[in-house]
Amino acid sequence: MKRYGASPVHLLAHLAALALAAWALLQVPGLGNWQRIAVWLVAAVVVHDLVLFPAYTVAGRLVGRSPFVRIPLALSALLLLVFFPVMCGKGEGAYTRVSGVEWDGYAERWLLVSALLFLGSGILYAVRSRT
Amino acid sequence: MKGPPPGPFRPGFFRSPLRGPRLTAILGLTLLGLVAIVAVTGFLSHAAYQPDLGNNAIVEPDLPLTFFDWPTGPSWLYALNQGLHVNAGLVAVPWLLAKLWSVMPRLFAWPPVTSAAEAVERATIALLVASTIFLFATGIANIQYWYVFDFDFVKAHSYAAVVFAAALGVHLVVKLPVALRSLRGRAGSELRDSPLVAIAPDAPVLSRRALLAAVGGGSAALLVANAGESIGGPLRRIAFLAPRRDGGFPVNKTAAGAKITEAMTGPAYRLVLAGGGGEIALSREELLALPQATHTLTLGCVEGWSTRQEWTGVPLLELARIAGVRDPSQLTVGSLQPQGILRQATLAANQVADSRSLLVLKVGGVDLEPDHGYPARIIVPGLPGVHNTKWVGRMEFRA
Numbered sequence: 249m250k251r252y253g254a255s256p257v258h259l260l261a262h263l264a265a266l267a268l269a270a271w272a273l274l275q276v277p278g279l280g281n282w283q284r285i286a287v288w289l290v291a292a293v294v295v296h297d298l299v300l301f302p303a304y305t306v307a308g309r310l311v312g313r314s315p316f317v318r319i320p321l322a323l324s325a326l327l328l329l330v331f332f333p334v335m336c337g338k339g340e341g342a343y344t345r346v347s348g349v350e351w352d353g354y355a356e357r358w359l360l361v362s363a364l365l366f367l368g369s370g371i372l373y374a375v376r377s378r379t
Numbered sequence: 380m381k382g383p384p385p386g387p388f389r390p391g392f393f394r395s396p397l398r399g400p401r402l403t404a405i406l407g408l409t410l411l412g413l414v415a416i417v418a419v420t421g422f423l424s425h426a427a428y429q430p431d432l433g434n435n436a437i438v439e440p441d442l443p444l445t446f447f448d449w450p451t452g453p454s455w456l457y458a459l460n461q462g463l464h465v466n467a468g469l470v471a472v473p474w475l476l477a478k479l480w481s482v483m484p485r486l487f488a489w490p491p492v493t494s495a496a497e498a499v500e501r502a503t504i505a506l507l508v509a510s511t512i513f514l515f516a517t518g519i520a521n522i523q524y525w526y527v528f529d530f531d532f533v534k535a536h537s538y539a540a541v542v543f544a545a546a547l548g549v550h551l552v553v554k555l556p557v558a559l560r561s562l563r564g565r566a567g568s569e570l571r572d573s574p575l576v577a578i579a580p581d582a583p584v585l586s587r588r589a590l591l592a593a594v595g596g597g598s599a600a601l602l603v604a605n606a607g608e609s610i611g612g613p614l615r616r617i618a619f620l621a622p623r624r625d626g627g628f629p630v631n632k633t634a635a636g637a638k639i640t641e642a643m644t645g646p647a648y649r650l651v652l653a654g655g656g657g658e659i660a661l662s663r664e665e666l667l668a669l670p671q672a673t674h675t676l677t678l679g680c681v682e683g684w685s686t687r688q689e690w691t692g693v694p695l696l697e698l699a700r701i702a703g704v705r706d707p708s709q710l711t712v713g714s715l716q717p718q719g720i721l722r723q724a725t726l727a728a729n730q731v732a733d734s735r736s737l738l739v740l741k742v743g744g745v746d747l748e749p750d751h752g753y754p755a756r757i758i759v760p761g762l763p764g765v766h767n768t769k770w771v772g773r774m775e776f777r778a
Contacts, residue, residue: 251495252496253495257552258496258553262549266502266503266506272542275538279534280530281530281531292509292516293505297508319596326597327601330601333520334525334622339523339622343622345633346524347623347633348635348750358619361600
């Protein structure tokens with residue numbers, strides 16, 4: 249296995265996994281609109297590695313290196329990243345159709361929680377730098 | 380040989396003093412614990428839909444995951460399963476982001492591939508990252524009712540889970556020993572020479588412990604933001620970003636949305652029981668005159684929210700007796716709803732046999748509301764929410 253570069257276990261484990269993954273991927277054309285699924289799979293990697301990662305790295309450099317700034321900002325950004333659909337009312341039509349009630353106040357609550365995070369970190373910083 | 384291209388391919392580009400095999404091992408093992416919960420509950424949910432019965436299959440039962448009868452107890456079993464699936468998934472998000480951040484230098488390794496083994500490994504990791512982010516993105520959009528994908532969510536999400544499980548399995552074969560060695564501090568030169576360790580690190584401003592605490596803080600924030608909808612009751616209001624923080628008894632399909640008209644549910648309504656040869660038609664008054672039972676049971680939605688109510692109605696076994704089928708092996712329940720793949724559901728023998736399984740006529744002591752399935756709906760303990768058919772028009776028992 250010198251030419252391959254690792255042990256037979258390595259090769260066999262990868263072949264087994266790739267075969268199972270290929271089986272699952274081959275079910276995709278039967279699902280309808282499979283081109284969109286393929287686009288989503290590729291976009292998943294591209295958006296994380298080449299958009300999200302550079303974006304938060306640059307944002308991190310812009311705000312400076314203090315953890316008292318970076319951590320509350322990261323927490324607020326994390327909540328936004330995960331829950332922006334509900335904040336922007338992306339699913340509002342579908343939600344109101346199925347539930348019969350209105351969606352409201354998500355962006356406002358996120359802003360209030362973010363304000364608390366910044367305030368809390370600010371107080372912590374002030375207290376720490378005094379002692 | 381030419382040197383690496385500029386930017387992240389150059390050694391020394393990544394400068395965080397925190398990156399290293401030990402940090403990656405801690406992040407990776409924590410993430411592993413969380414995604415293991417998400418994966419197991421995901422595949423269990425597939426089994427709970429009992430795709431091998433009747434027309435239940437949304438995803439074909441082509442993997443050997445449905446070899447057991449989904450149990451009827453405790454009644455909050457499915458709510459717990461989905462609460463874990465959705466909330467462990469949300470809690471995993473910051474660990475996933477941190478884990479990917481910690482191994483970013485490997486993405487820009489130069490030369491990209493030095494052996495056939497490495498090429499195979501990197502291809503598998505591409506599949507792992509693609510399927511993981513795909514699963515998180517589609518799942519997170521789906522719980523927020525944002526149907527931005529124009530493909531079948533359930534099928535795409537479950538086949539992507541198979542790709543994920545395969546790629547994760549082999550990633551563990553390769554990396555778990557490395558992670559464990561790094562944690563035990565036995566990696567020696569492997570630690571020092573790791574490509575994850577910055578060649579020219581910045582001065583540290585944050586300890587590794589503080590970074591891990593911050594990632595855990597992200598998990599806690601997401602959990603507080605959402606978990607109330609899974610637990611139900613007064614905690615629902617605390618869940619400040621949960622898609623289903625509406626109080627009371629949530630509706631997930633209105634009568635109007637299901638195209639149920641008053642003509643269908645008015646005095647002309649009849650429930651048709653079939654199976655024992657002929658068909659028997661019963662009005663709502665006749666159903667109310669049958670023996671009734673009351674049970675407090677939890678209804679859990681696949682999207683991770685739940686509600687606990689007091690249900691009153693006719694036990695399914697009583698209806699089987701009237702239909703003339705002793706010990707039914709299956710029951711197919713059909714809704715008055717004219718369209719939709721979920722307008723019918725087939726239940727297994729153990730579900731029909733449970734004395735708490737009811738054809739519900741009242742909730743909390745009052746007549747069912749139209750949006751909750753008036754004139755009659757099903758409740759079976761532990762059954763996925765959407766299989767508790769509303770506006771029941773037909774019940775077909777099989778011997």
